Amino acid sequence: MQAAPSTLDHTVFKTSAIDFAQLAERGYVVVPNFLAPHYCQLLFDYAQNLAATDWQQAGIGRADQYTTNTAVRQDKIRWLQRDFAPERAYLDMMDGLRVQVNRELFMGLFDYECHLAHYPPGAFYRKHLDAFKGRSNRILTTVFYLNPHWQEADGGQLVMYDERGRVLETILPEAGKLVIFLSDVFMHEVLAGNRDRFSITGWYRHNTSINGVIDPTR
Numbered sequence: 001m002q003a004a005p006s007t008l009d010h011t012v013f014k015t016s017a018i019d020f021a022q023l024a025e026r027g028y029v030v031v032p033n034f035l036a037p038h039y040c041q042l043l044f045d046y047a048q049n050l051a052a053t054d055w056q057q058a059g060i061g062r063a064d065q066y067t068t069n070t071a072v073r074q075d076k077i078r079w080l081q082r083d084f085a086p087e088r089a090y091l092d093m094m095d096g097l098r099v100q101v102n103r104e105l106f107m108g109l110f111d112y113e114c115h116l117a118h119y120p121p122g123a124f125y126r127k128h129l130d131a132f133k134g135r136s137n138r139i140l141t142t143v144f145y146l147n148p149h150w151q152e153a154d155g156g157q158l159v160m161y162d163e164r165g166r167v168l169e170t171i172l173p174e175a176g177k178l179v180i181f182l183s184d185v186f187m188h189e190v191l192a193g194n195r196d197r198f199s200i201t202g203w204y205r206h207n208t209s210i211n212g213v214i215d216p217t218r
């Protein structure tokens with residue numbers, strides 16, 4: 001086994017290949033071991049060791065329409081910032097992926113925003129879309145899971161639905177797994193689990209800047 005680096009400062013994550021043809025064809029793809037286990041473990045430990053004050057109750061909507069609604073979602077989140085080495089390492093990795101997606105699929109993705117998410121036991125996120133057609137600049141959703149040794153019996157699955165509301169796939173939130181899907185196409189939900197569940201959810205966005213002012217994230 002490869003020794004785990006003690007810091008992510010100068011680490012470039014090594015990622016495994018993504019089936020871009022499948023992403024183009026179906027609009028979503030599941031990559032089981034996107035990142036090697038020792039890197040996942042670093043991110044998992046980092047997330048676990050954050051203080052309660054580093055997290056906020058997740059909300060729904062953006063900016064002026066933002067509300068928290070625990071009947072819809074019950075996770076706690078932390079927006080990633082470049083000031084913290086592990087967060088910067090993840091942001092850098094996902095920016096590399098942005099360039100790759102643009103090259104492979106000509107999507108013109110402009111930037112990326114993401115947050116850590118912590119679902120305590122029993123927490124869920126009801127069926128939702130991450131973006132509404134023509135009303136959001138969120139184009140592509142990414143969900144990356146940090147939970148080592150997650151079993152079917154632990155629950156917390158991500159359920160993906162097709163456009164007619166039929167279950168497409170039920171995905172176990174296992175460490176190293178990356179799910180990518182079109183933000184305005186696929187309804188999805190997070191089922192309640194019985195263990196603490198950690199993940200990083202993010203969105204590649206189009207540039208909707210007006211008069212040179214870039215649309216703020218979040």
Ligand SMILES: O=C(O)CCC(=O)C(=O)O
Binds near residue numbers: 125130143190199
């Ligand atoms: O954690 C997951 O499996 C999905 C999270 C999600 O749907 C979201 O944050 O919008």
Ligand SMILES: [Fe+2]
Binds near residue numbers: 128129130188
């Ligand atoms: Fe979502």
